[in-house]
Amino acid sequence: MAGSNDKQAPLMLSVSGCRGIVGASLTPGLVCEYVGAFAGWLRDRGGGDTDSPIVVGRDGRAGGEVPHALAMGALRAAGFDVVDLGVAMTATVGVMIDHHDAAGGVVLTASHNPAEWNGIKCLVAPGSAPAPSDAEEILTRYRAGAPLLAGHDALGAARADDTSAHVHVGRVLKALSEIADLDRIKGRAFKVALDSVNASGSRGGAMLLESLGCELVHLNAESSGVFPHTPEPTAKNLAGLCETVRGQRVDVAFAQDPDADRLAVVDESGGYIGEEYTLAISAQTMLRARGAGVIAANLSTSRMVDDIAQAAGGRVVRTPVGEANVVAGMRDAGDDCILGGEGNGGVIWPDVVDIRDSLSAMALTLAAMSATDAPISALVREIPSYSIGKRKLPIRDGLAAAAIRAVSEAHADQRVDTQDGVRVDFENERAWLHVRASNTEPILRLIAEAPDDDLASKILDDAGSLVDSL
Numbered sequence: 032m033a034g035s036n037d038k039q040a041p042l043m044l045s046v047s048g049c050r051g052i053v054g055a056s057l058t059p060g061l062v063c064e065y066v067g068a069f070a071g072w073l074r075d076r077g078g079g080d081t082d083s084p085i086v087v088g089r090d091g092r093a094g095g096e097v098p099h100a101l102a103m104g105a106l107r108a109a110g111f112d113v114v115d116l117g118v119a120m121t122a123t124v125g126v127m128i129d130h131h132d133a134a135g136g137v138v139l140t141a142s143h144n145p146a147e148w149n150g151i152k153c154l155v156a157p158g159s160a161p162a163p164s165d166a167e168e169i170l171t172r173y174r175a176g177a178p179l180l181a182g183h184d185a186l187g188a189a190r191a192d193d194t195s196a197h198v199h200v201g202r203v204l205k206a207l208s209e210i211a212d213l214d215r216i217k218g219r220a221f222k223v224a225l226d227s228v229n230a231s232g233s234r235g236g237a238m239l240l241e242s243l244g245c246e247l248v249h250l251n252a253e254s255s256g257v258f259p260h261t262p263e264p265t266a267k268n269l270a271g272l273c274e275t276v277r278g279q280r281v282d283v284a285f286a287q288d289p290d291a292d293r294l295a296v297v298d299e300s301g302g303y304i305g306e307e308y309t310l311a312i313s314a315q316t317m318l319r320a321r322g323a324g325v326i327a328a329n330l331s332t333s334r335m336v337d338d339i340a341q342a343a344g345g346r347v348v349r350t351p352v353g354e355a356n357v358v359a360g361m362r363d364a365g366d367d368c369i370l371g372g373e374g375n376g377g378v379i380w381p382d383v384v385d386i387r388d389s390l391s392a393m394a395l396t397l398a399a400m401s402a403t404d405a406p407i408s409a410l411v412r413e414i415p416s417y418s419i420g421k422r423k424l425p426i427r428d429g430l431a432a433a434a435i436r437a438v439s440e441a442h443a444d445q446r447v448d449t450q451d452g453v454r455v456d457f458e459n460e461r462a463w464l465h466v467r468a469s470n471t472e473p474i475l476r477l478i479a480e481a482p483d484d485d486l487a488s489k490i491l492d493d494a495g496s497l498v499d500s501l
Contacts, residue, residue, distance in 0.1 A: 225252075
């Protein structure tokens, strides 16, 4: 990652895209130059072709209209036609790239960041984040300051498409019909609460749930883009949703982030289940439907998915952190891969789109609930539970490499994975440790998971002491 040194107006540039503070680090010039660089990269990737359109959407946050218009202008100035989706989930933009046979897509989003942030996420055909090596090429082109510009007689046109939520929901329902009984789900008439944080997931979320026969209690479904609470779907930020569940007697509750690529789940008693369980429940649904298969997950995701896969005769492929890396792992596994995702509530269902998608996660959760008369809390109790601990240590030049080497050597008798920092699996204790440099902060991240808090803390204590000694 590279970024601004101004702590008051940080600019985050990484293989995941660009994020900054609107009116400070995220300037109109930056938006045009970054999107223009992406357009040039797409043209070169397509052998000089600008005939295929580029799909554009935004996450709905207040003030996002201006960066959205700037991005569309930059693409048209580069000679590309633009399909404007308006407010749309990141996954929806991916679906519509394929639907329109487009060259790629641009999403104006800062994901779960607070309201003053916005950013740019680039997508490639047929609908996914660029591979890390491609993302680096886009960054290099942006830093070179050479956006693609077309002549006055070759400027692109723009057209709006208001069908994107219908197309996306249709894909989810089609995929769901192949692994579950839709009539059974509809017959359960689940009462579902949904917090869409007044952003892009509102329309598609309501459309999907109503299509599945749910009675919907929709919180924060306005189009204002004004976040009613800190938008990251964590337990601390979802107190209102949990209280609604207790007052409304719903069967399950879901919470989306602004670009709706993550989903958190709340049980029927108002208990926050958490984002780690989103992938676990979805994986269990897919494995039971398919009998076996491969699940791709990053190295920092709970081993709940390993237990679930093993019980079903499947297996887990581990990847470096980041959606693009998970998708690369899924593609390497080929047709055997039935699902991918991360422990942040991101589920990637390749039958729908190769992007984290809250609609897919909701559909798979309801399919799991419909297969039994048990409440969602009982389904969660079926999954082996673990305790995850996380710590941050200040970093200095050379520390990350030294820490990775020291941790690897100290645990050479265990299973060691050095794809992304170092992960050590303590198989006898059903525990693991992951040490890696952050992509977004100047820190070293230490994550440990174990069957109980004490063992997870001990693993972190030992790792911290080892790093401190370097």
